[in-house]
Amino acid sequence: MLRIALQKSGRLSEASLKLIKECGISFTNGTGKLKTIADNFPAEFLFLRDDDIPRYVADGVADIGIVGENVVVEDRSEVVITKALGFSKCRLSIAIPRSEMYEGIESLQGKHIATSYPNILRDFLNKNGIDATIHEISGSVEIAPSIGLADAVCDIVSTGSTLMSNGLKEVEVIFRSQAVLIQTPVLNEEKQAILQKLLFRIEAVQNARNNKYILLNAPKEAIPAIIDILPGMKSPTVLPLAMEGWYSLHSVIQEDQFWEIIEQLKAAGAEGILVVPIEKMIY
Numbered sequence: 001m002l003r004i005a006l007q008k009s010g011r012l013s014e015a016s017l018k019l020i021k022e023c024g025i026s027f028t029n030g031t032g033k034l035k036t037i038a039d040n041f042p043a044e045f046l047f048l049r050d051d052d053i054p055r056y057v058a059d060g061v062a063d064i065g066i067v068g069e070n071v072v073v074e075d076r077s078e079v080v081i082t083k084a085l086g087f088s089k090c091r092l093s094i095a096i097p098r099s100e101m102y103e104g105i106e107s108l109q110g111k112h113i114a115t116s117y118p119n120i121l122r123d124f125l126n127k128n129g130i131d132a133t134i135h136e137i138s139g140s141v142e143i144a145p146s147i148g149l150a151d152a153v154c155d156i157v158s159t160g161s162t163l164m165s166n167g168l169k170e171v172e173v174i175f176r177s178q179a180v181l182i183q184t185p186v187l188n189e190e191k192q193a194i195l196q197k198l199l200f201r202i203e204a205v206q207n208a209r210n211n212k213y214i215l216l217n218a219p220k221e222a223i224p225a226i227i228d229i230l231p232g233m234k235s236p237t238v239l240p241l242a243m244e245g246w247y248s249l250h251s252v253i254q255e256d257q258f259w260e261i262i263e264q265l266k267a268a269g270a271e272g273i274l275v276v277p278i279e280k281m282i283y
């Protein structure tokens with residue numbers, strides 16, 4: 001059985017559980033439980049504080065885990081980052097009081113910076129030849145300047161509203177993070193096989209998210225031009241409609257090409273365009 005560490009409750013837990021569910025894995029979790037076994041997959045889930053996940057995985061207490069890359073990199077535990085998962089995106093940034101001048105990294109010289117990420121911050125400062133004092137604090141970093149504890153902060157930013165409401169401005173992004181799947185350095189063959197199965201499912205879910213299924217109608221003479229626009233997984237499906245000379249085309253398009261392709265299709269003579277989400281996609 002593969003032991004999977006997930007955050008018990010917090011910013012990662014909902015999306016982590018959603019991903020597990022979309023991979024077709026279900027479990028009944030009594031509220032407040034610390035571990036549970038999947039009903040239909042050889043896996044056991046451990047529910048932990050996010051900060052503990054890298055260490056549990058490094059020690060082999062859990063085989064894999066889902067956690068913010070910021071926590072993994074800060075923690076310096078011996079784990080392997082297997083896959084970026086694309087959710088819980090945020091950045092680790094340095095911010096200073098709004099009223100202060102900022103003329104580039106040199107402005108941080110000799111400053112006192114409060115953070116919960118001393119390792120990542122120290123690396124950044126060293127790399128840039130900045131000599132600043134790091135104050136490690138574990139929470140409410142954003143209030144440090146207003147109570148006179150520090151000149152600047154280095155904290156996680158998502159929308160920026162926490163910084164703004166504390167009179168701070170973001171001046172340097174030092175790390176970009178998202179949820180990642182981590183694994184213990186050594187997995188036995190059996191667990192490795194279960195992990196591969198899980199990764200295959202995660203990829204199918206991710207591919208589906210990035211792609212849409214498209215259906216459209218077109219007259220026969222427009223079909224070659226439309227096929228050129230639609231890449232499809234192999235080549236588009238073309239089916240005759242009941243109306244003489246008209247066809248229905250089915251294909252797959254990428255989310256980020258969506259608007260551009262729709263414009264081109266309309267210009268080429270497509271009508272009745274439907275775009276629908278895909279649940280799973282296997283190449």
Ligand code: PRT
Nearest residue numbers: 010011012049050068088089090156157158159160161162
């Ligand atoms: O209880 P436990 O220890 O498990 O959780 P936690 O409170 O330590 O972590 P949690 O649940 O807050 O965050 C888990 C992970 O989510 C982090 O490690 C990041 O990888 C990611 N993440 C994404 C964030 C944010 N967005 C985020 N906005 N983590 C924290 N924040 C905080 C930030 O610290 C700051 O206080 O939100 C505030 C900033 O948000 P904005 O939107 O105002 O900029």
Ligand code: ZN
Nearest residue numbers: 049050051052
């Ligand atoms: Zn935490």
